[in-house]
Amino acid sequence: MKAKAFDSKLFRRILTYTTPYKLLYRGVVATAILLSIVTALRPFLLKKTVDVYIEPKDSYGLLWYVILMGIVLILEGVFQFFFVYWANLLGQNIIRDIRQQLFSHLLRFRMKYFDTAPVGQLVTRTVSDIEQIARIFSQGLFMIISDLLKMVVVLGFMFYMNWRLTLIVVAAMPLLVYVTRIFQRKMQVAFEEVRHQVAAMNTFVQERVTGMKIVQLFNRETIEYQKFKEINQKHNKAWMKTILYNSIFFPIADIISSLCLALVVLYGGFRILDGDKFTTFGDLISYTMFIGMLFNPLRQIADKFNEMQMGMIAGNRVFDVLDAQDDKQEGGTIEAPQFKGKIELQKVRFSYIPGEEVLKGISIGIQPGQTVAIVGATGAGKSTIINLLNRFYEIDSGTITIDDTPIHDFTLPSLRRQIAVVLQDVFLFADTIYNNITLGNPNITRKEVEAAAARIGIADFIESLPGGYDHDVKERGVMLSSGQRQLIAFLRAYLSNPSILILDEATSSIDTHAEELIQHATETITKGRTAIVIAHRLATIVNADTIIVMEKGEIVETGNHQELLQLEKGYYRKLYESQFSESSIQ
Template sequence: MSKIAGDAFNVSLLKRVFQYVRPYRKIFILSIVLTVLLALIAPARPYLIQHTLDNYIMTGHYNGLLTMTILMLVLLVLQAGIQFSHTLLTNTLGQSAIRDLRINVFNHITKLRLKYFDNTPIGQLITRTVSDLETIAEIFSEGLIVIIGDILMVIVIIGVMVYRDWALTLVVLLPMPLLIIATSIFQKAIKSAFQEIRTEVSNLNTYLQEHISGVSIIQYFAREEQEYKKFVKINARYRDANIRSNWYYSIFFPVVEIISAMSLGLLVWYGSRSILAKPLAVTPGTIAEFILYINMLFRPIRELADKFNTLQMGMVGAERVFKVLDTDEITANKGSFVPERMHGAISFDKVWFAYNEDNYVLRDISFQVPAGKTIALVGATGAGKSSTINILNRFYEIQKGEIKIDGVKIQEYELNHLRSNIATVLQDVFLFSDTIFNNITLNNPDISMGEVVDAARKVGAHDFIMRLPGGYQYNVMERGATLSAGQAQLISFIRALVYNPSILVLDEATSSVDTETEMLIQRAIENLMQGRTSIVIAHRLSTIQKADKILVLDKGEIMEMGTHQELLKLNGYYKRLYDLQFNSIGVEK
C-alpha cells in the first residue's frame, strides 16, 4: 500500500478531499464549533455531581440538592441537543461533499477512453464510485472531526482533573502508558485488516458484476456449480478478512477495559486512604467525580484507534478515487471547429493504429469516401473493420497518418460535435433500463416525440412499439430484456436516425434480426442513406453489394478495393469470400 495508506494525515490528499467541503463551509465551521462546545461541556456534569454530593447530600441540604438536580437536567438536555446537531451536521457535510465528488467521478468515467475500460474491470469502478466514496464520507461523520473532538475532550478532562487534584490525577493516569502501547499495536493490526477488507470488497464486486451480467453464458454451458465454487472461495476470503478485524477488536476492547479498571482500582485505593486520613485529603464527592472522569477519559481514548482507522480507510478510499480522477486517458479535446453543417466526406491517409504499442491492427490504411456515398468494409473477424469505426469516432487515437472529414483533421473538430454527426448502429445492441422513448433520445430534450415517431415510421418500427403496453413509454428493462433481438435492433436504428447524422455507421446492424425485420431495415436503409455518407460493416455480402465502394481488409491491411462487380472480376480475396459464403448456403450468385 502506498504512502497515503500509511499516513492518515496526508496533507495533500486531505486538501483535495476538503475542496469538496468549500461549498458547505458554514456547515463545517458550525460542526467544529459544536465539537468544541461538546468538549468544554463534558467535564461540567462530574463537577456538579461532586459539588452536590459534598455540599448538599452529605449535609442534608434538600433545596440545594433540588437546584443542582434541575441544573444537571438542563445541562443534560443541552448536551443531548448539541450532540444531535453535531451528528446531523457532520453526516450532512460528509454526504453532501461525497455527492459532489461522486458526480465528478461519474462524469470523469464517462469521458474516459475505451482503452481504459479495456484494462479496468467494471466491478472495480463500481467499488470506487460506491464503497470507496462512502469511506471518504466517514472522514467527516466518523473520522477527522470526531477525532478532533475526542482529542480536545481528553485534553480538557485531563486539564480539569489536574486542576481539581493533581496528585489524584497522577495516580489515575499511571496505567496510561499501557493503553498507549495497546492502542498503537491495535492501530497497526486493524489497518492491515481493513486494507485487506477493501481489496476483497473490490474483488467481490468485480466477480459479481461480471458473472451476473454473463449469467446466460454460465447457464448455456452449465457452469453454475463451478462458478458457485469460485464465488464461495472469494466470499470466504472476504469473510476471513472481516473476522480478522473483529478478532483484533475482541482483544483490544477487553484490554482497554482492564486498563480502565486498573485506573479505577488505583483511584479507589488512593481515595479510600485519603478519606480515612484525618483531616480528609479527598472527599467522597471528588472520588465520584474522578470515577466519571475515568469513564469519560477512556471512552474517547478507546475509540481513537478505531476513529484513526476510519480516517485511514477514508484516505485509502480517497487515494483510489482520486487515482481514477487523475487518469489522463481522456480523449484530448483541443479541437474547436464546429461547422454549421458537416457534409461527411471521409479521408483516411496512411493510417496506422494499435490498441497496444507496436501491435498494429490497422496498417497503412488509405481510402476516400465522397460525401453522400456508401463504403462497405469486408473481412474476417479481427481484420480491423470495427477498429476503423473506433478511430473515426476518436474512441482511440491513431499512431500514424491522418483522418479527415470534409478536408479537416478529426482532431480539429470539437469532440461532441464530431461524434454527434456520426451515428452508429452496433451488432450488440445496448438498451438501458428505461422507456423506449428515453432509450431512443438518450434523454436529449431537443428531440421531440414527433421526431421519434417519424423516425420509427421510416424504420417500420412504429406499429410494434404501439402494440407494447404504454407504447413509447414502455420500459424495456435492463439491456432490453423484454424485447426480441430484432426489436432491440430496430430501436437502436431509430436512436441513430433521430440525431440526423451526416455519417451513418452500420456495424453488423442486421446480423441479429430475423428475415422479416431485416427486410424492414433494408428498406429503411435504402431511403435513409440518401444524402448521407454511410459506412457498412457486414459479414453477409448480400447486404453490401450496392455499396459505391467495398474495402476488403485482412489482418489490418487493405487487400482489395472497388465495387462489387469490379472485385468479382479481380478473382481474388473478395471473390473467394463471396464464393465460400454463397456456395455454403446454396444461394444463387
C-alpha cells in the same frame, strides 16, 4: 500500493472538498468545543452536589444543583444532535461532490481505459469507496476532534479538583496509548485487505451476473460457484482479522480502565480515611465518571482513527481514478458543423497493444453521400476504423480528416453528434423505448419520434408492444429480440440527424422479417448521407458504391460489387462464393 499509516497529503486533499461548506465546517467544530465543555461539567457539578449539599444535608441547594445538572444535560443533548447531524451532512455533501466529479471524469475516458479497468472495480470506486470517504467526517475526523477536546477539558477539571488522583490516571494513560497504537497499525493493514477483497468480489459478481447466459449455456454453475466460494472465503478471512483485533483490544482497554479506577478508589479511600481534607467523597464519585470520559474516548479514538483510515484508503483508490489523465480524451476547439461527409484516412496505423498493429498504414477516401462497405474476416480491422472515426481511440500515426479537417480539431461532443453508429450488439438502458430512442434529448418531441418511426417503417412494431413507446425494455433490453433492438437503434440513429451513418454488423444476427424492416430503414436513413457499412452478409452490401476488402489490417481489394467479382482469385469473390452458389455470380 500499500497505504501509509497516515497520509497527510491525501488528508489535506480530502479537506479541500470542505471549502464550499466553510460555515457548516465551522459549525461542527464549534459544537464539538461546546459539547466537550458541557460533557465535562456533569461530573464536576456532581462533586459539588455531593460535597456542598448532600453531606451538609442542604435540600434547597441540592434541588437547584439537580436542576442545573438537568439543564447541562439538555444542552449536551442539543449540542450532540447538531454535532452529529452537521458532521454527517458535511460528509454527505462532500461525497456527493466527489461522486459527481468522478462520474464526470469516467465519462471522458478513452475506451482504452475501460478495456483494462474491471467494471466491478469502477462500481466499487464510484459507490462504496466514496461512501467510505463520508465516514472520515461523520465517524472519523470530527469524532476524534470532539473526543480529544473532551479529554483536554476533562483533564483540566480533574487537575483543578484533585491533582493527586489525576496523576494516577495520567500514569495509566501511556499504556493505553501504546496498546491503541498497536491496534491501529494492525487494523490499518486489515482494512486495506478488506477493501481489496470487496473490489474483487464486486468485479466477480458483476461479470457473472452480466454473463449469466454463458455460464448456464456452458454448464459452468458449479465451477463459478466454487470460484465465488474462494473469493468469499478471502473476503470473510479479511473481515475476521478485524474482528480478532477488536476482540483482543477492547477487553484489554477495559481492563486498563478498570485497574486505573480501582487504584483511584483505593488511594482516594485511604486519603479520606486518613482525614485528608483535599480528597472528598465527591471526588471519588466524580472520578468514576471522569475516568470513563477520559479512557473511553482514548479507547474509541483507535476505532475512529480506523474509520478515518478506511476512508483514506478509499479516498486513495478514488483519487487514483481521478488522477488518471493519460487515458482522458482531449477534444479540439472547432465546433463540428453539419458535415458534407467527405472522409479520408491517410496512412493510418493503430495498435491496441504497443507493437501489435491492427491497422497497417491504410488509406481510404470516401466522397460525400457515398455508401461504402467494409468486409473482411474477424480481426481484419473493420470495427477499429469505426472506433478511430469516433475517436474512441487515438491513432499511432497518419491522419483522419472529415471535410478536409483533422478530426482532432473538432470538439468531441460536436464530432460524435454528427456520426451515428448502429452496432451489432445494441445496448438499451432499463427504461422505456421512448427514452431509449431520445436518450433524454429534450429537443426531440414525441410527435417527431412517432413520425420518424413511421418513415422508416417500424411504427407498427413499436405500437404492437405493451405500452407502445412507454414499454419498459428492462436491463440491456432483455424484453426485446435482437432484431427489435436493432430497429430501435436505427430509429435512435435516424432521429439524431447525423451527417455520417455507420452500420457495424447491424444485420448479422436477425430474422428475415426484421432484416426486411432494417433494409427499408437503412435505405431511408442513408439517403443523402455518407454511410459506412461493415457486414459479414454480403447480400446487404451489393448495392454499395464502393466495397473495401480488408485482411490482417491491410486493404487488399477495392471496387464495387461487379468489379470485385471479376477478380478470379479475389478475396471478395471467395467470400461471396462461400455464401452463394456460383450460379448467382453475374
